[in-house]
Amino acid sequence: MIGLGLPRGFVVTLKNFIRPPVTEQYPDRHVGLLGAAKEAGMNPFQFLVKKPADSLKAIAGLATVPVAVKQSPRFRGNEFTYFEDRCTACASCAKYCPLGIIEIVSVPGKIDAQEGESYKLEVFDIDIGRCMFCGLCVEACPYDALHMGTNFERSKYVRDELVITKEELFDAPKRPSAFYRPQFEEKGFDPFKETIEDFHDAGRHEQKTYDELKKKWVDER
């Protein structure tokens, strides 16, 4: 009955026992004295002398350092990045959403609004309490105004706080995901390190010069 199968299996488990762990600690990682000193930016002896309490803690294995999570640039996080200057309030995203959780109310900015001019946006709410982050709204956006975000730490105690309002979208740091936005990958944009300040950089098209724009909008009509 008992043959070589069981010992061979134990060799495999032994190999796995001594290999480095693959588990990623989040949000903090326990470090020893060396890691804590490196985090504080000094060498271990300095750290021992200058911060005896912290180094005792580190030797006891209680010191922690925050960990950066590995994410791919296309990660669909649970927030959105929005460039109001690019948005014309066409509501393509609201129409394309499978769950209908995007609410848009817009009014013409003035009475004789021309083609190409953007509407005044009154309400732009995304109820991410019901959102499944499929990214179809981002795919539908013809002007690259709405992007998926990369942050995922957005848990709240109250459901109502899960609604992202217009103001929150305006003020949020612009860290768009490269999901359905190949221009970010071409530029080598890293959403985890940098932000996009200028809305021109978020577009998929080359920015046109004034003459080209005038030719398109004025001379050809």
Next chain:
Amino acid sequence: MAIKTQPVTVNLGPQHPSTHGVFRMRVMFDGEEIVDVEPIFGYLHRGSEKLAEERTYTQIITLTDRMDYVSSMLNNQGYILAVEKLAGIEPSPRGVWLRMIASELQRIASHLVATGFLLQDLGALGTPLIYAMRERENILDLFEMLCGARITNSYLRPGGVFMDAPDEFWPALDRGLDDIVNTIDELETYLSGNEIVFSRTKGTAVLPPELLINASITGPMLRASGVDWDLRHRAPYDYYDKISFERILHTASDNYARYWVRVQEARESVKIIKQCIEQIEPGEVRPSFDEVPRLIRPPAGDAYAAIEGSKGELGFYLVSDGSIAPYRMHVRASSLINLTLLREMLIGGQFGDLFVTFGSVDLNMGEVDR
């Protein structure tokens, strides 16, 4: 001297860690022997087929992700093939290769999960499951690179995929394939020769091939009984006719055979992906929006497309009335149909084999109840 026993009815589930979701079995025992089994399901019913009737063809992709949630890419592929057949869409070659790579990766992940949980049900608490899940994690990382999500991918679109693979995907895929082969080797050294696995799984829950065919069971369960039926070979969809691969067959039709077929199929999937990498060429990944608009209006009619899913034939039947949403969608869920022989497998067996047999069917309750 025989002990006089009385049949006892025991209710297993719906909240039980070994039922792979919310599944309930009313089992009648006589001592250790199983006398009767009544499967009760429907606890995870979300009405996906009904919900599909009020969504456009692109929006339904997100529903198919959530049917069999350990093989979302395969569900996407089955649905997309049905839409392409219904609307007469000619897919882009690069998109087809990409979705074949994605779905074969998903098949490996699904088989790894099936193997891990089978061994977990067998009593190998933790270790094989963790090894299998560790490898699945690498595959999910590849999916995150491709489409930004790990489980609910929604990567495929009618006519291909929504976005080309990033540059860092290809070296990561090469590394990942080597890792997968190593893990399968490790898993096989660890399990395929293990005497405890042998004694627990060999000769239990044997089903004759005739019964399997009559119950229209497909997938690894059917191939474990020696019936050569693989849709990738019998009715090639996508570009499977340009791929050569070996059909894995076993004749024992017991729990060990089902486990063995899954492990070997994962190996074959690695070979298929390598052939796909060789044959893929640069180009567009989906037709332009002039050819395939965002809002598809297929002509009135119906279409059925089936793929070889990780659990069997996964078919999507769509009826169109010419509007933007299907009139009716029906899913041939392989998990549900594979469940039909559970009673025949279990009756006469021992209590200890109940969950092993259940695990060897490789069910996914999300697909059974939809």
